[in-house]
Amino acid sequence: xxxxxxxTAAIVGVxxxxxxxxxxxxxxxxxHAEAASNALADAGVERxxxxxxxxxGYWNYDLADYLGIKPRYTDTTTVxxxxxxxxxxxxxxxxxxxxxxxxxxxxxxxGRNTRAPMPRDPNVPSAMYEIPYGxxxxxxxxxxxxxxxxxxxxxDRTRQAMAEIAVATRKWAQMNPKASMRDxxxxxxxxxxxxxxxxxxxxxxxxxxxxGAAVVVTSKxxxxxxxxxxxxILGHSEYHDHAGISTMEDLxxxxxxxxxxxxxxxxxxxxxxxxxxxxxxxxxYTVLASLESLGYCKPGEGPDFVANQRTAPGGNFPLNTSGGxxxxxxxxxxxxxxxxxxxxxxxxxxGERQVPDLNLSLVNGTGGALSATGTIILGxx
Amino acid sequence: xxxxxxxxxxVLQPESxxxxxxxxAHELWLRKCVDCNKAYFYPRDFCPKCGNYNVTWIRAxxxxxxxxxxxxxxxxxPSFRDSVPFIVAxxxxxxxxxxxxxxxxxxxxxxxxxxxxxxxxxxxxxNDEVTLPLFKPVSNEFPDRH
Numbered sequence: 001x002x003x004x005x006x007x008t009a010a011i012v013g014v015x016x017x018x019x020x021x022x023x024x025x026x027x028x029x030x031x032h033a034e035a036a037s038n039a040l041a042d043a044g045v046e047r048x049x050x051x052x053x054x055x056x057g058y059w060n061y062d063l064a065d066y067l068g069i070k071p072r073y074t075d076t077t078t079v080x081x082x083x084x085x086x087x088x089x090x091x092x093x094x095x096x097x098x099x100x101x102x103x104x105x106x107x108x109x110x111g112r113n114t115r116a117p118m119p120r121d122p123n124v125p126s127a128m129y130e131i132p133y134g135x136x137x138x139x140x141x142x143x144x145x146x147x148x149x150x151x152x153x154x155x156d157r158t159r160q161a162m163a164e165i166a167v168a169t170r171k172w173a174q175m176n177p178k179a180s181m182r183d184x185x186x187x188x189x190x191x192x193x194x195x196x197x198x199x200x201x202x203x204x205x206x207x208x209x210x211x212g213a214a215v216v217v218t219s220k221x222x223x224x225x226x227x228x229x230x231x232x233i234l235g236h237s238e239y240h241d242h243a244g245i246s247t248m249e250d251l252x253x254x255x256x257x258x259x260x261x262x263x264x265x266x267x268x269x270x271x272x273x274x275x276x277x278x279x280x281x282x283x284x285y286t287v288l289a290s291l292e293s294l295g296y297c298k299p300g301e302g303p304d305f306v307a308n309q310r311t312a313p314g315g316n317f318p319l320n321t322s323g324g325x326x327x328x329x330x331x332x333x334x335x336x337x338x339x340x341x342x343x344x345x346x347x348x349x350x351g352e353r354q355v356p357d358l359n360l361s362l363v364n365g366t367g368g369a370l371s372a373t374g375t376i377i378l379g380x381x
Numbered sequence: 382x383x384x385x386x387x388x389x390x391x392v393l394q395p396e397s398x399x400x401x402x403x404x405x406a407h408e409l410w411l412r413k414c415v416d417c418n419k420a421y422f423y424p425r426d427f428c429p430k431c432g433n434y435n436v437t438w439i440r441a442x443x444x445x446x447x448x449x450x451x452x453x454x455x456x457x458x459p460s461f462r463d464s465v466p467f468i469v470a471x472x473x474x475x476x477x478x479x480x481x482x483x484x485x486x487x488x489x490x491x492x493x494x495x496x497x498x499x500x501x502x503x504x505x506x507x508n509d510e511v512t513l514p515l516f517k518p519v520s521n522e523f524p525d526r527h
Binding site for chain 2: 099122127128129132133134135136139140143144145146147148175194195196197198199200219233244245247248251
């Protein structure tokens with residue numbers, strides 16, 4: 001039985017690297033380090049107080065060595081872009097168990113300008129049975145899921161929903177000075193963008209950027225001693241149920257069907273209480289499937305749920321207010337950036353795009369081929 | 382063939398040697414759990430449903446239905462540049478398992494494919510070591526076929 005650790009820890013610092021987008025002059029580790037320094041400064045916590053280190057995609061001692069940190073608690077759970085959202089839950093558990101007091105979650109990735117891409121393990125089954133067929137990279141994998149959704153729920157309304165999400169997300173990005181893509185996007189722009197992997201247009205797909213981000217988590221007591229308003233971790237949940245897209249049982253239902261309800265239940269809140277939803281948008285389709293799996297609406301109702309720019313600025317369902325992976329930044333594994341935006345919004349630091357009267361946010365990270373999700377509920381007093 | 386195959390090849394594992402040997406002979410074989418009486422894919426020496434090692438090999442009929450597909454327009458890696466557009470797909474095999482594959486024998490356009498359509502296995506020899514099972518439509522109802 002999972003213990004309810006609601007509000008035993010808080011996020012007290014968030015930041016990105018100094019630059020996002022096209023950053024050829026910085027290595028991935030340099031992006032980690034910048035983001036870490038910035039997040040610690042945001043928290044008002046000293047470097048030598050960090051005793052927990054969590055990241056994805058590295059052997060953790062390589063990162064710790066580079067940063068000059070010697071953690072008593074270490075965690076390299078790597079389940080794609082969902083990892084960092086899951087790390088928040090792990091940090092809560094570690095802090096509650098007394099394994100650490102100040103946990104630093106970092107990410108840095110040179111999606112555009114790396115000098116050596118992260119190799120994929122050729123020994124895993126998805127590599128053996130999918131890659132020889134050209135099922136390489138997430139646009140191809142996710143587009144097969146979208147085709148299935150179209151088959152079940154209608155091609156035209158699915159297409160319209162994907163367009164709504166792309167256009168609405170760009171409107172938020174236009175209000176974020178750190179967003180890579182800030183030019184206006186019309187529905188025609190969406191429909192006329194070139195095919196990547198049918199049914200995905202280019203504008204269904206997230207960006208590929210260079211970027212880093214970091215999050216500082218600490219105990220309730222330590223959080224209350226800091227100057228900024230603590231952002232409480234009220235609920236958290238993680239789940240994965242397959243690896244490659246070909247072993248996913250139903251391509252229209254993600255592991256968020258487990259993590260959404262569980263995180264909300266731990267927090268003791270329901271969907272209608274959530275003022276801001278930060279939902280991993282690797283693709284427009286990811287948002288559609290996630291909204292349904294999280295329980296915001298029933299399977300097949302997503303297109304009605306996002307209709308008429310409901311998720312755009314001025315709509316009544318604020319979604320991915322940073323501009324998302326689609327228009328703000330997406331270095332490869334994006335989940336940590338969802339948390340950065342949710343925390344800024346909850347603290348009232350989001351400037352022009354601030355969601356008014358906000359006190360609860362749901363963050364849902366998705367990793368792999370819709371393989372893993374982590375959901376957290378964040379709130380302020 | 383003449384020129385060497387430039388695309389990505391699977392790294393064969395001991396538990397799948399039999400599968401790939403049979404593919405070279407242009408046969409599709411599946412693992413089947415004797416206890417559950419269910420076939421599964423991909424091959425491993427135990428049943429992923431019940432965990433038992435009491436499993437056997439069966440030859441698949443090679444028939445199935447299209448579960449989903451996508452049409453790759455932008456090559457994911459340079460070795461696929463001459464292949465686009467091509468069709469990636471999953472086929473629900475008659476024996477139960479879902480199978481990742483390519484659909485061939487039809488022009489790569491969405492209107493030439495429909496989910497649920499009947500497909501059958503065909504084989505492509507990539508080199509002397511590796512043959513890939515592919516699928517093609519059974520019927521002639523799609524005029525764009527070539």
